[in-house]
Amino acid sequence: MSGAYAPAVAPREISGRGVGLVATRDIAAGECVLRERATVCGTSVAFRDSACARCLAFAAPTGAPLFTCATCGLAKLCGGDTCAWSGAPHGAVACHAEGLAKGLPDADAERLRFLAACADLRGEHSASSLAKLRAVAALCPAVGPNGEGVASRELEAARRVHPVLETAVARALAGARRSAPVGEETNVARVAGSFAETASLLSKETKNAFGAMAPRDPASGDRRVRGGALYELASRVNHDCFPNVARFDNFDGALERDAFVTSQSGANDFLNLVAPDELRLMALDRIPAGAEVTMSYLPVTEPLARRRRRLRHTFGFDCACARCLLETEWAKQDGDRVGDVAEETRAAGGRVSANDDAVRDALATEMDDEDDARLAGLSPEELERRSDRLPPEYAVWFARNVCPVSECGGTLAPPNETATHMTCNACGFRRTDAAFYASLTGEEAP
Ligand SMILES: [Zn+2]
Ligand SMILES: [Zn+2]
Ligand SMILES: [Zn+2]
Ligand SMILES: [Zn+2]
Numbered sequence: 001m002s003g004a005y006a007p008a009v010a011p012r013e014i015s016g017r018g019v020g021l022v023a024t025r026d027i028a029a030g031e032c033v034l035r036e037r038a039t040v041c042g043t044s045v046a047f048r049d050s051a052c053a054r055c056l057a058f059a060a061p062t063g064a065p066l067f068t069c070a071t072c073g074l075a076k077l078c079g080g081d082t083c084a085w086s087g088a089p090h091g092a093v094a095c096h097a098e099g100l101a102k103g104l105p106d107a108d109a110e111r112l113r114f115l116a117a118c119a120d121l122r123g124e125h126s127a128s129s130l131a132k133l134r135a136v137a138a139l140c141p142a143v144g145p146n147g148e149g150v151a152s153r154e155l156e157a158a159r160r161v162h163p164v165l166e167t168a169v170a171r172a173l174a175g176a177r178r179s180a181p182v183g184e185e186t187n188v189a190r191v192a193g194s195f196a197e198t199a200s201l202l203s204k205e206t207k208n209a210f211g212a213m214a215p216r217d218p219a220s221g222d223r224r225v226r227g228g229a230l231y232e233l234a235s236r237v238n239h240d241c242f243p244n245v246a247r248f249d250n251f252d253g254a255l256e257r258d259a260f261v262t263s264q265s266g267a268n269d270f271l272n273l274v275a276p277d278e279l280r281l282m283a284l285d286r287i288p289a290g291a292e293v294t295m296s297y298l299p300v301t302e303p304l305a306r307r308r309r310r311l312r313h314t315f316g317f318d319c320a321c322a323r324c325l326l327e328t329e330w331a332k333q334d335g336d337r338v339g340d341v342a343e344e345t346r347a348a349g350g351r352v353s354a355n356d357d358a359v360r361d362a363l364a365t366e367m368d369d370e371d372d373a374r375l376a377g378l379s380p381e382e383l384e385r386r387s388d389r390l391p392p393e394y395a396v397w398f399a400r401n402v403c404p405v406s407e408c409g410g411t412l413a414p415p416n417e418t419a420t421h422m423t424c425n426a427c428g429f430r431r432t433d434a435a436f437y438a439s440l441t442g443e444e445a446p
Contacts, residue, residue, distance in 0.1 A: 007034040009281075009293050011236055018140050020238040020292050027287040030414030032260075033245050034293075038229035038277035039132040040121075042114040045106040047214055047226040052078035053090050053098075053113075056212045056227045056251045057276035074098040082275035091120025092172035093165075093191065100164050108161050114205050114228075115165045115198055123172070123191040135232035136201065139208045141316075143200035150199040151316070153357060154206060158199035166192045207315055208235035210279070212251050213426065221407075226251070234279050239315065240294035241307065241323040242397060245281040246413040246425045247295055250274050258423050258430065259415040282413040282425075284401055299409030299426075301402060303375065304331055306368050308339030313364065323394070330389070337371055400436065405429045 008031065009021040027033055043051045051058055052066055053075040059065055060083075066076040072095045077083070097116035101109035118136065121129040143149045150158075169192040193201075209228035217224055234247065248254055255274045287293060297315060298307055304327040311319045318340065331338045348363055378386075390398075403410040403424040410426025421432040 005035070007036070007233060008032075009034055009233070011233065014238065014292055017238050019236055020294075021233060021236055022292050023287045023289050025289050027283045027289075028417045029283050029285050030417040030419055031283045032416070033281040033283050033287070034233055035278060035280045036231055036233055037275050038279070039135050039232055040114060040117045041212075041227060041229045041277055042110060042117060042209075043227040044225055045109055046224065048074075049076060051212075051214075051226045051251075052076060052080075052083060052276070053094065054078075055080070055083040055276040056229065057083070058226075058252065061253070061276070069095060069098075071095050072098040074102075078276070080276065083277075091117060091123070092175060093117075093119040093123060093168050096171040096175070097165070097168040100168050104161070104164065108157060108164075110228075111157055111161050111202055111205075112164055112168070115161060115201060116168055118201055119165060119169055119191050119193065122193060123169075132232075136204055136230055138232075139204045139230070139235055141203055141207060143196070143203065145196060147196040147199040150203045151206075154202040155199050157202055158195060161202075162192075162195050162198040165198065205230065210235070210247065210249070212249060223409075229277055229279070231279055234281060237281070237293055237295050239297045239311065239317075239319065240321045241296060241300065241319060242321065242394075243294045243296040243300070243411070244284055244287050244291075245293050245295050246284055246401075246411040248280045248282060248413070248425045250278045250280075251276050254425075254428060255280060258428065259419050259421075282415065284411070284413050296411070300398075300411060301409050303371065304328065305337035305339035305343075305371050309344070309364055309367065312339075312341065313360070326391075330386075334386075336374065337367065343367075399440065403427060403429050404431070 008024055008027050010024050011019050012022045014020040014022075021034070023033070038055075041054060041056050043053055043056060050066070053069075055078060057066075057078045057080065060078040061080040064079070066078055069075040069077055069090060075090055075095065075098050077090060094113065094116040097112050101112050104112060118133060121133045141149050147155060147158075166188055169188045173188060173191065192198075205228070209230050211225040212227050212229055214224040214226035216222060229249075237245070248260070250256070253274075253276075254260075255278060260280070281293065281295065298310055302310070304324065308319050308324060311317060328338045330336075337343055344363065344367070347367055348359075387395075400422075401412050403412055403426060405424065405427050408424060408427045408429065410424040410429070412422040412424050412429070412431065414421070415423050420434070421430055422436070423430045
């Protein structure tokens with residue numbers, strides 16, 4: 001990224017919410033608030049044969065298919081110019097980790113690949129690689145020198161995965177030694193990092209990685225994630241169930257289409273070279289200087305209880321945004337769930353040992369299904385009563401910003417500050433402002 005680029009946001013301590021990003025100046029609707037490349041990317045197990053191990057693209061920017069790393073014979077790489085990194089196809093530790101990952105359960109294989117990418121940053125030991133590592137270390141949660149602050153799930157995972165990481169590092173160093181003399185600093189402990197660092201990195205990955213979406217499963221129709229990516233600044237944006245920015249990624253080249261490049265800041269400097277791992281946050285509305293910039297970590301269409309459960313399980317907080325407070329009031333009046341921890345404890349009926357992921361996931365699915373069944377059983381009159389009580393500004397927000405494509409769940413945002421249309425950050429659907437206003441009048445006309 002060029003040195004001249006200055007984002008319109010900066011990190012600040014937000015009372016009660018940790019570090020967030022605030023607008024450093026007035027931001028217009030449709031402005032790009034932040035653009036940056038990922039510090040680290042990792043593919044999910046289901047997509048390791050179809051997504052680039054370093055940038056998560058499904059094909060090279062030229063359209064050429066991915067190739068297989070000749071050294072490990074496993075990792076797929078796009079070979080695009082914007083994906084190249086220090087000449088090596090992918091990092092030496094990442095390369096050795098590929099073979100070792102095959103023997104691990106899926107979640108641990110993904111953890112190992114992420115840790116290996118971090119170890120390669122340590123091993124590379126350049127100013128830019130160390131800056132990336134520092135950027136990851138600066139993300140939440142705060143972790144003490146002995147792993148204090150790391151959730152038990154990540155601590156246990158670190159115990160399983162750290163020794164495998166050390167093996168990958170040892171093999172990478174042994175491989176390097178055959179061809180090049182080894183400096184005294186290149187030893188396993190330095191490149192692999194300590195157990196506490198592993199635990200810390202895993203907890204930062206869990207809380208801060210953005211999912212890179214993939215096409216839905218053709219059989220089940222389920223959403224799928226091709227991998228995850230961490231960002232120095234964007235990963236610090238706090239959640240709100242009514243966000244003021246939408247995240248657009250470029251893993252499939254979306255930022256090279258649909259008017260993202262014609263903003264009045266004019267310069268087409270990145271017209272021909274938008275990296276697959278570049279992310280942009282686009283302002284949905286005007287954001288005044290000093291206001292916090294927020295995004296939704298989940299599709300904004302998710303119902304209250306499910307949304308709050310997922311936010312707590314994955315990100316570790318109870319959402320108390322204005323929308324959640326209002327909808328919690330309604331849920332209590334209606335006798336519906338609100339997604340809090342007390343409810344979960346009751347539903348578990350003693351089944352849950354706090355850290356058993358499988359039990360907890362099963363419980364969450366059960367509660368989601370019960371909530372869905374309850375919603376599906378509501379009469380048309382009751383549904384109408386519920387939609388009528390939406391405050392007008394919420395109703396307008398949903399009409400304007402929620403993608404109308406069935407089941408998409410994406411957010412519509414203007415692709416630049418002079419655009420006369422909005423575009424979906426998930427499916428690319430495009431709607432002109434004229435069509436939107438016509439639909440509003442159409443609805444109100446009869
Ligand atoms: Zn790539
Ligand atoms: Zn390899
Ligand atoms: Zn909320
Ligand atoms: Zn969409």
